[in-house]
Amino acid sequence: MKQKVDLSKKEEILDFFKKRMLTTKEAAFYLGLSIITVRRKAGNGEIPSYRPNGKNLYFEISELDEYILSKHRSSVEKSQKVAANLNFKISKKWKI
Numbered sequence: 001m002k003q004k005v006d007l008s009k010k011e012e013i014l015d016f017f018k019k020r021m022l023t024t025k026e027a028a029f030y031l032g033l034s035i036i037t038v039r040r041k042a043g044n045g046e047i048p049s050y051r052p053n054g055k056n057l058y059f060e061i062s063e064l065d066e067y068i069l070s071k072h073r074s075s076v077e078k079s080q081k082v083a084a085n086l087n088f089k090i091s092k093k094w095k096i
Contacts, residue, residue, distance in 0.1 A: 019061070020060060020061060020062075021050070021058045021059065021060055021061075022058065022059045022060075022061060022064070023056065023057070023058060023059075024038055024039060024042075024056070024057045024058075024059070026059075027047075027057075027059040027064060030061070030064055031047075031064060031067070031068065038059075039057065042057055042059070046067070047059065047063070047064065047067050048060070048063045048067075
């Protein structure tokens with residue numbers, strides 16, 4: 001079942017992605033995380049953030065993109081090769 005998005009919502013979404021800086025709520029939506037998680041990660045320094053007025057947190061989209069790309073996971077094939085290589089090293093060391 002398809003739902004149509006009205007024109008005002010589409011414009012709102014386009015404006016959202018044209019912005020350079022996002023609020024905490026917008027950054028949470030962009031990253032697919034909860035607001036609390038975004039605040040915690042910003043506090044820990046995992047996600048770069050700015051507090052220009054000393055009160056509200058803001059996030060630059062390009063830095064959020066870098067954060068997303070830094071969370072790269074290996075493919076199954078690559079993981080299997082690494083595991084096979086480790087098994088070979090262990091068996092060689094222990095002469096199995």
